[in-house]
Amino acid sequence: MGTEWKITNDRPIxxxxxxxxxxxxxxxxxxxxxKLPSVRELAVEAxxxxxxxxxxxxxxxxxxxxxxxxxxxxxxxxxxxxxxxIRGQLAAQKIEEFLEGMELLxxxxxxxxxxxxxxxxxxxxxxxxxxxQLLPASGEASLAKGEGAL
Amino acid sequence: xxxKLLVCSSLTKLFGTKQxxxxxxxxxxxxxxxxxxxxxxxxxxxxxxxxxxxxxxxxGSVMVDGRQPGVxxxxxxxxxxxxxxLNDWMKVIDLIRFFDDFYSDxxxxxAMEMLQxxxxxxxxxxxxxxxxxxxxxxxxxxxxRKAKLYLLDEPIGGVDPAARDYILNTILTNxxxxxxxxxxxxxxxxxxxxxxxxxxxxxxxxTLHDTVDNIREQEGKSVDQLFREVFAC
Numbered sequence: 001m002g003t004e005w006k007i008t009n010d011r012p013i014x015x016x017x018x019x020x021x022x023x024x025x026x027x028x029x030x031x032x033x034x035k036l037p038s039v040r041e042l043a044v045e046a047x048x049x050x051x052x053x054x055x056x057x058x059x060x061x062x063x064x065x066x067x068x069x070x071x072x073x074x075x076x077x078x079x080x081x082x083x084x085x086i087r088g089q090l091a092a093q094k095i096e097e098f099l100e101g102m103e104l105l106x107x108x109x110x111x112x113x114x115x116x117x118x119x120x121x122x123x124x125x126x127x128x129x130x131x132x133q134l135l136p137a138s139g140e141a142s143l144a145k146g147e148g149a150l
Numbered sequence: 151x152x153x154k155l156l157v158c159s160s161l162t163k164l165f166g167t168k169q170x171x172x173x174x175x176x177x178x179x180x181x182x183x184x185x186x187x188x189x190x191x192x193x194x195x196x197x198x199x200x201x202x203x204x205x206x207x208x209x210g211s212v213m214v215d216g217r218q219p220g221v222x223x224x225x226x227x228x229x230x231x232x233x234x235x236l237n238d239w240m241k242v243i244d245l246i247r248f249f250d251d252f253y254s255d256x257x258x259x260x261a262m263e264m265l266q267x268x269x270x271x272x273x274x275x276x277x278x279x280x281x282x283x284x285x286x287x288x289x290x291x292x293x294x295r296k297a298k299l300y301l302l303d304e305p306i307g308g309v310d311p312a313a314r315d316y317i318l319n320t321i322l323t324n325x326x327x328x329x330x331x332x333x334x335x336x337x338x339x340x341x342x343x344x345x346x347x348x349x350x351x352x353x354x355x356x357t358l359h360d361t362v363d364n365i366r367e368q369e370g371k372s373v374d375q376l377f378r379e380v381f382a383c
Contacts, residue, residue, distance in 0.1 A: 009371065009372035010366070010370060010371060010372070011366055011367075011370075012363035012364075012367045013362065013363055013364040014367065040325070043322060043325075044319060044322050046343075047315075047318065047322070047343055047344065047361075048322075049183055049343065049344050049345060049346050050322070050325050051181070051182070051346050052343075052346070052362075054295050089249070
């Protein structure tokens with residue numbers, strides 16, 4: 001099992017479900033071209049109304065991230081470039097948020113980046129990984145693309 | 151799909167001179183899970199009883215699947231009253247067999263499976279059960295029917311949070327496009343995410359009928375928060 005479903009109070013439930021399914025797709029929990037669990041299964045798993053889950057999927061189909069195949073059910077898109085692009089956009093968003101937070105603490109962008117690198121080197125969870133593994137070339141490329149799209 | 155599974159038109163109920171319901175217009179389609187929300191004494195139970203034919207309207211009408219409450223609608227409506235209806239001398243299994251005999255749409259294996267999931271013994275006498283356990287048994291026999299319309303009057307009020315989750319889960323797994331579940335409650339926070347639509351009753355009048363996500367979109371807050379504001383004391 002991957003991440004838990006999390007529903008907050010302030011926003012429509014279907015939007016939150018959409019975001020969390022996208023998260024599962026870009027993180028590879030639902031790999032490209034794989035079959036998705038049924039709406040009913042996911043609704044029960046998330047403890048939400050099946051119609052709301054259905055609406056979240058309709059949204060993803062509209063965006064082209066998910067397609068419905070009459071025989072095989074719902075499939076994640078095979079378009080890896082599209083998934084990478086969205087992943088880059090989401091990463092760029094997270095970085096923006098991080099930088100905004102750091103700015104509130106009085107750090108410039110470069111200072112924040114330096115601190116982040118230092119932290120990554122010291123963080124126990126990342127121990128044993130080389131800098132190359134921390135910053136894979138494809139990650140950099142997709143991030144650049146994501147920023148371009150913003 | 152039936153877009154007019156339940157239709158109330160100008161539905162009014164007086165108890166003596168007291169207005170319990172005033173001119174309620176409400177249409178519910180099938181395939182929905184709907185919350186009937188309102189503070190104590192707002193008319194929730196009265197509305198459910200009118201739909202089930204336990205009360206006669208003073209004015210206006212109720213139609214279930216195009217018919218007035220009667221023999222036909224009793225076959226397609228499964229009603230969980232707010233009060234205990236169990237015969238105390240019965241054992242749990244007696245009650246389940248009784249329902250199985252009485253309703254042709256009763257799913258006996260499903261009832262037994264639900265009993266087991268909730269860790270209830272079928273051989274215990276109902277009078278020895280705690281209040282919460284009795285409520286669980288009532289809910290099991292209500293939900294084990296394959297009805298078109300489920301009317302649940304405060305199904306989660308008296309049970310513990312773990313059982314509450316199980317009950318909501320049961321409602322979700324039981325979901326079908328042909329049936330609708332109308333749940334009255336004031337425990338909104340617990341139930342909000344399983345609902346399609348909510349209906350607000352205030353002093354016997356219908357003040358709001360909308361989808362949960364529309365309300366969240368327009369108000370920027372949960373239905374629970376909105377309820378607390380609308381009905382602030």
